[in-house]
Amino acid sequence: MEKVFVIGGMKCGTTSLYQMFKNNPEVCLSKFKETSFFTKRIAKGMNWYKNQFEPLETTKYLMDVSPSYSKTHLFPECAQKIHEYDANAKIIYLVRDPLERIVSNIYHDLLRGRLTTKQIKSTLQNDDNYIKTSNYGYQIAPYIELFGEKNVLVLQFEDLKTNLPAFNTKIANFLGINFSVDKVSAQNVSENRYLIKYFDAVHSRFGNGIVSKLYFLFWRLVNIKVSKPELSQEELRLIFQELETDTNTFIQKFNVNEKAWKFWSVVKNQQ
Numbered sequence: 001m002e003k004v005f006v007i008g009g010m011k012c013g014t015t016s017l018y019q020m021f022k023n024n025p026e027v028c029l030s031k032f033k034e035t036s037f038f039t040k041r042i043a044k045g046m047n048w049y050k051n052q053f054e055p056l057e058t059t060k061y062l063m064d065v066s067p068s069y070s071k072t073h074l075f076p077e078c079a080q081k082i083h084e085y086d087a088n089a090k091i092i093y094l095v096r097d098p099l100e101r102i103v104s105n106i107y108h109d110l111l112r113g114r115l116t117t118k119q120i121k122s123t124l125q126n127d128d129n130y131i132k133t134s135n136y137g138y139q140i141a142p143y144i145e146l147f148g149e150k151n152v153l154v155l156q157f158e159d160l161k162t163n164l165p166a167f168n169t170k171i172a173n174f175l176g177i178n179f180s181v182d183k184v185s186a187q188n189v190s191e192n193r194y195l196i197k198y199f200d201a202v203h204s205r206f207g208n209g210i211v212s213k214l215y216f217l218f219w220r221l222v223n224i225k226v227s228k229p230e231l232s233q234e235e236l237r238l239i240f241q242e243l244e245t246d247t248n249t250f251i252q253k254f255n256v257n258e259k260a261w262k263f264w265s266v267v268k269n270q271q
Helices: 014-020 046-050 078-085 098-111 117-126 129-133 136-147 157-162 164-175 199-206 210-222 233-253 262-269
Strands: 002-008 027-029 061-065 090-095 152-156
Touching: 002 014, 002 136, 014 061, 014 090, 078 136, 090 136, 090 157, 090 164, 098 117, 098 129, 098 233, 098 262, 117 129, 117 233, 129 136, 129 233, 136 152, 136 233, 152 157, 152 164, 157 164, 199 210, 233 262
Parallel strands: 002 061, 002 090, 027 061, 090 152
Antiparallel strands: none
């Protein structure tokens, strides 16, 4: 049975893609999104990982959707571990406007209680995780080297939102399956989101079990809203400069529609 890994990027539509495949008879998703086996849970062993999938007779692919697989700066051996598991696996990489992805990532962390609004500026100055995760060329490079370009598909989040038929066709052709989704439900909509304090500690200890669900339900009922962050023009300019070389190479290599990246285009025109 063939394997396909949706490696990210984080905040680029992987949750929507996971939902899109839920009713496809040719693809067996893991029981929950983000097994993160090859980055965070490999100590659980291969039997644990195999048990996360329950394929049907019609299943052609096992699909693991884990955005942490495109965090090479944190998990440099991830691509190699996946290659050792299945050298013929297919790789799907979703990307979006690199600057917009960073804003969305920061907002996600604010909602998870990982930082406060006052910490954003210093975090951007001292922690390169947000920027490195938007270094798409750097992130995809080890997968291209190990699996070859023919086994790697780059998709744009913007197409998922505005050009779904083309998005569907790219996936269908890449995997050689019937794949056509007429509508995608919005995931992680801002106005529906709320603060969950100590999210990581609770999730790390209790996983997706009943304790975690009850804890998250409590915060849903409390319903503390968090404003979406707005980075200054100077902050966006500095981030752009750090990303520019890698991003331009990535755009050319994978024929990315740069015009769909509004944040990126605005800052680029101001340089």
